[in-house]
Amino acid sequence: MAAPEFDFVIVGAGFGGIGAAIELRRLGYDNFVILDREDDLGGTWHVNHYPGLAVDVPTTTYSYSFEPNPNWSRLYTPGPEIKRYAADVADKYDVRDHMRFNTVVTGARWDDETNTWQVALESGDPLSTRFLITATGFLSQPRMPDIPGITSFEGRVLHTTDWDDDYDAAGERVAVIGTGATAVQLIPELARRAADLTVYQRTPIWVVPKIDVRFGALARRLFARVPATQRAVRAVTDGLYEFLVYVGVLRYDSVGRLNGAARLLAGAHRFASIRDRNLRRKLTPDYEFGCKRPTFSNSYYRTFTRPHVHLQADGIDRVEADGIVNADGTKTVLDTLVLATGFDLWEANFPAIEVIGRDGRDLGKWWRDTRFQAYQGVTVPRFPNFLSLASPYAFLGLNFFNTMDYQMRHMDRLFGELKRRGATTFEVTEKANARYLDQMTELLGDSLFTVGDCASARSYYYNPAGEATLLRPMTTRAALREASTYPVTDYEFA
Incomplete structure (x- = not known):
């Protein structure tokens, strides 16, 4: 049996794909490729460059926790600086050379005989890989208005x-x-x-x-020379946003x-x-x-x-x-x-490509026929060796980087256990997934999305069935704790 071409294929070269690649490097994996349909990295921060583009959460919070950036020009940083941050992080952690741009992935199918994923490309032969990670983001499929004429x-x-x-x-x-x-x-x-x-x-x-402020040269020098000062500012902005989301x-x-x-x-x-x-x-x-x-x-x-x-x-x-x-x-x-009609999250983005798992289970069809669900917003039963970083119940609070932090911890625990056992495949159990879905449903029962008056909001937080399944309804601290301590018996290894 021929060995797969790659250990990992990552779909998407935005912050999710970059974070996943950094975690793989930490875990000792180097045989991976990152595929992206655009001509450069950055995901939504590469695609979007309209006038006025900026973050809508403080950039002291909007960054990887392990890679603070002392060079932000202001509290709500303009888009080009975010794109530059993505490039700097990719270069620093040596993941840019793993990227292939202008490469459109059309789908992926699990092969039970070879225990590999066959990843189909719009042009060229399919790629084979042991593990598949989709990091296609939540805001990647633009919505066109359905207006006569x-x-x-x-x-x-x-x-x-x-x-x-x-x-x-x-x-x-x-x-x-x-x-x-x-x-x-x-x-x-x-x-x-x-x-x-x-x-x-x-x-x-x-x-x-x-409430925007400019970071002058003095503040930037202070952040660079005494990183603890920037971490302190982040602790304040993180804590404030966490409190607002919680209450x-x-x-x-x-x-x-x-x-x-x-x-x-x-x-x-x-x-x-x-x-x-x-x-x-x-x-x-x-x-x-x-x-x-x-x-x-x-x-x-x-x-x-x-x-x-x-x-x-x-x-x-x-x-x-x-x-x-x-x-x-x-x-x-x-x-x-x-x-300015936003993005199509549910119809075109969950999933962004066709994914066929074990026994021919179609991920998009399964989600729509049952309920949108994913264990800890990362894995799905009947889809071995697959992680979807843009899944139901994945997005944490108001900050994508908090989401990426817990997902990287989840990967660390999962692949660490895989190596410890000398296994080649993992798959979350139906029982663990069902338990997690029940937990999410219960937590949402006390939330604004269930109890509050949201009928006229037309919010992308809600799926077509009216369930608020985009957000993970817990604090960042709770999500990080879960990602670090979940029972490894929630997965089957072989």
Whole structure:
């Protein structure tokens, strides 16, 4: 029997794939390849480069815990710096040479006879590997709006995930469809240049003030020379976010409804920014704070008070060659249409590629026929030697890097046990997976997503069946503890 070409194939060269590769190097594995459909690393921070792009959590928190970056320019760092951080980490830990770009993975199938994964590529022969890790991220499949006539528009169409860096909105009539987290960053930037800007809103979003600070040269030198200072700042930002998620989301029913304070803050911010009562009403969500990812901005609300910026909250009837016909029968003539319509998480991203496990089990079909589920947000029964880093119940709180930290610990325990036993395959048991699903269901029962008023939020936290199965409903500390101490008997080794 021929040996597999690789020990590991990792799909995705974003922060998830980079983190997985670093962990593999720590564990002594070197025969792995990272495949990515884009032409460079960075995942969503490579694909997205629209004006105003920045992190929406403090960058003291938004980084690998083992690799703090003393060079951030400010607390909410612009996107290009995040991309540069990804490149620096990949170079430092010597994983860039394992990457193959412009390589589209179309699917993977487990071969019971050879105990390998056969990974199909859009071009070229399939690759064989002992282990498969999908690190395709949660925000990797752009959503296109299903609006009558959308393909008939003859002007320029830009999706925020495919931005044209040479585009200049100066003097143009522009429309933005969408008011999610991306739009909150982009709209103020477009308003500075466009002659006329119309924003089409389906669901208002909660926006609170952004307390941003610049890290001067002195602070950066201090972070570099005394790393403990940066770790202390991270401890503060981590602790604050952890507290907000715990009391505002995870223990919404039993701890107390402190979300009201956040609603008041957002309301005061809106009132201070907008004097027009009717405009404030249109921009006020009717769902609970936290049902949808809240955003931070000091300029979003004020942008709508400018005379050339218009909020259209009554809906779209259709798109025509020269503009948008609104639900009230009026027409907005346009030069450029900007689609800030977010990402398709559930239909196109779970999983992002076709994955066929033992006995022909199709992962996507199984999730939809039963329930979305994954043991500790990482592994699935009947899928040997497979880890999915973008799975149901995987995303932890508001910070992807906390997710990556616990997943790396899970890998460390799992592959350490695999080596100790001299085994070649692992598979999580049906019993362990069912127990974990019951645990997640129970924890969600006390959360904002189950008890709170989220019906009108249209949040990507919810799957098509109405279950909030994206987030792992526990604290970072609890997730790290679970990842370090779960019973190894939850897996079968052979």
